[in-house]
Amino acid sequence: MTHLKMATAAGLLGTACGVAIAFSALAGADKVTYPEGFDTKDKGAMYSIVDRHDNKQYRELWASPANVVDLAREGKPIPSGTVLTLVQYKAQLDADGKPVKDAKGRFVKGDLVAYTVMEKRDGWGTEYPNELRNGEWEYQAFGPDKKINDKANIKGCFECHKPHAGQDFVISLASLKGTKPGEEAQPKAGPGIVSVADFKFGPETVVVAPGQQITWYNSDGSPHQVTITGAKGQRTPIMQKGQTTKLTLADAGIYDYICGLHPAMKGKIEVKS
């Protein structure tokens, strides 16, 4: 279906149904077609592999054209025409349902699940309201058959990537730039210390006094970000492997938090005087 047809159909329905109006704003996803050849040497470069412990997936991250990786490494902005493709596979599981690991301790690629794509072009994105717009990026999801998955929640792509506006909405930008992992030693358990490993916060509840600093140590290959849920919605900077991130809360109370990148990761901070 072309962009125009989609917009017209939604417009007609829109007179009867408010939801359809909101949906027509995302017809722009149709501009993104399956990026044929993104995984060939001429057209693309794989810049990262992510083991997702939270949803037991093995993921490959590709950039096309391949020189986008060189540009990012030189500190240049991501150019118009860039296509980033995240290929999702099931991780192979053992008899207990745990991901099988290779000699390096990494997940092993299983069945192909989906391709999610973001593409940036000059002039794209102007039709979106500011609270949704991701610069000039559009998003699209494709099934293993390379056809558009019309059940995908495209608005969700915009919402989840939006807080990363400071890095041009590319969550894996550090990998694209080839930033070296940090070298912070593994923490000893102690007051105000939380370790992040295998997509879990440990301890799950950290107890501190008001004004006492809390420090998270990330030993996962994936980046994480502490995000307090609820009214204030405080977020720490993203921590790469081997990096720490810190937070201090002045007021007593119980604060639930999640990882801003992997919302299924949950923890609690108890501030008591």
Ligand code: HEC
């Ligand atoms: C729950 C939050 C969330 C949602 C929803 C989401 N993403 Fe992402 N996306 C991520 C995270 C986190 C990464 C970094 C890689 C990883 O950990 O898997 C990522 C990475 C990507 C990448 C690789 C480039 C980058 O930004 O790092 C693409 C492409 C992408 N997502 C496309 C999509 C598309 C298309 C949708 C909607 C169908 C979508 N995403 C929805 C969280 C999300």
Ligand SMILES: [Cu+2]
């Ligand atoms: Cu995380």
